[in-house]
Amino acid sequence: MTILHVIPALNPAQGGLLSTLAGLCLAWHKAGGRCEVAALETSAPPAVLEHAEVKLFAPGRPRRLAASPAMKAWLAQNAPRFDAIFAQGLWLSPTRYAFNAAQSAQRPFFLLPAGMLDPDALAHHRFRKAVRWWLGEGGMVRRANILFSTEEDRARAMNHLGLEPERCHILANPVQDVWFDMAPPAPDELPRIACLNRLHPRKGVLELVQALSLLHGRGVAFHATVAGPEEDRAYVARCREAGAALERAGRLRWPGLLDGAGTRALVAASDVVVHPAVGFENFGMVIAEALAAGRVVMASRRALVTPQLERAGLVEAVEPQPESLAAGLSRLLERRAQWPELAARARIYAREHFGAEAVGRRLIALLGSS
Structure with missing residues (x-):
């Protein structure tokens, strides 16, 4: 079977998409299928x-709607070749092109809203x-057939918009x-904490x-490391000011934006990965990746x-406030002897x-039920 994915662009700005x-x-390849991807050119x-x-x-x-007459025409002509059509995200023209082409060709259409149907996201603009x-x-x-990444993601959108459960x-x-191939962390006297997040209030x-x-x-x-792009200058200044004493004491460093290899190297050199999201996230990819890598995770319930x-007893779940985060880290540190067993169970669950x-x-x- 061959499926088509439609996405606005294939550049790093698309982030989670x-x-x-x-x-x-990769998943479809391992299932024995074939993928094609349609996207717009960018600089x-x-x-x-x-x-x-x-x-x-x-x-x-x-351009602000990612319009492309060329993509629209190609989709209309080629949609019958595919067994199903998937579109990533909302509000931009490529998703509408994909939907219309799938309808005309009578092909199943799957929408991946990537959190854009969450009440929190809909309240923005x-x-x-x-x-x-x-x-x-x-x-x-x-x-559309809508693909949510978690049960909580599905429930929040479905209840807010009155979507049909089926x-x-x-x-x-x-x-x-x-x-999944990452080795366990090497022993170290002090716990090594990593956070891989862009520096943004959310x-x-x-x-x-x-x-x-x-x-x-x-x-x-x-030893703590916070790595990610610095998107909001005022927010970055507040973060750096709050962490100044930690930096002077050699307890905190800021390596900035890391590429894929750098990200994996940081996780490999860490014992604990923290994801302190304040805004709601439909999934929380860094959490799943850290569990797959066999690391202990503390995560905000907003992810x-x-x-x-x-519920599976695999993460230290917290609210994204300083006292709650500090208490969660304290609980993890008190159970340091249990980290290898916890990490092993988490890796199995992640796989x-x-x-x-x-x-x-x-x-x-x-696809079989669509």
Whole structure:
């Protein structure tokens, strides 16, 4: 079977959309299928997708909606070739092109909203989104097969929008194989804590730094690293100010944005990965990757993969406030002797639920029932 994925662009600015797409292509490849990807050309070099054939299209106008007459025409002509069509995200023209082409060709259409149907996300630019919803986005959503990444993600959107349950499915974001191959952390006297988040108010970096400062003030020793792009200058300044004493004491460092190899190297050199998100996230990819790597994880419940992991006893789940984060880290540090056993169980769970083979089997089941 051959499926088509439609995404606005294949550049790093797509963030979670791009990592999810790469994982889905791997999952479908492992299931014995074939993937093609349609995206718009951008000034940045496109990401390389090992398990997909990529076709790029010239952008048109309006650019802010990622319009492309060339993509629209190609989809209309080629949609009958595919067994199913998947679109990543909402509000931009490529998703509408994909939906219309799938409808015309009578092919199953799957929408991956990537958190964009969450009440928290819909409240941002509320009026603009209400207009787009009325102009046709809402009709498309209600006729699509929608793929949510967690049960909590599904419930929040379904309850808020009154979506039909039979059209709302769960498909976890797949974790790349490389994370499962990571060796256990080398022993070290002090616990090594890593946070891989962009420096933005929604991501909770400031709250984490404040929590680390609380622990430092109580005499708790550790080495912490916060890595990620600095997107908001004012917020970055607040984070750096809050962590100044930790930096002087050699307890905190800021390496900035890391590439894929650098990210994996940081996780490999860490014992604990912390994800302190303040804003709601439909999944929390760094959490799943850290579990697959056999690391101990503390995660905010605002990342919607956290509740299922908390129920399974695999993460230290917290609220994204400094005191809660500090208390969660304290609990983990008190159980340091149990980390190897916890990490081993978490890795097994991650492979069974987030591994490419598991997601590939789920994709086959979804297509078989569509």
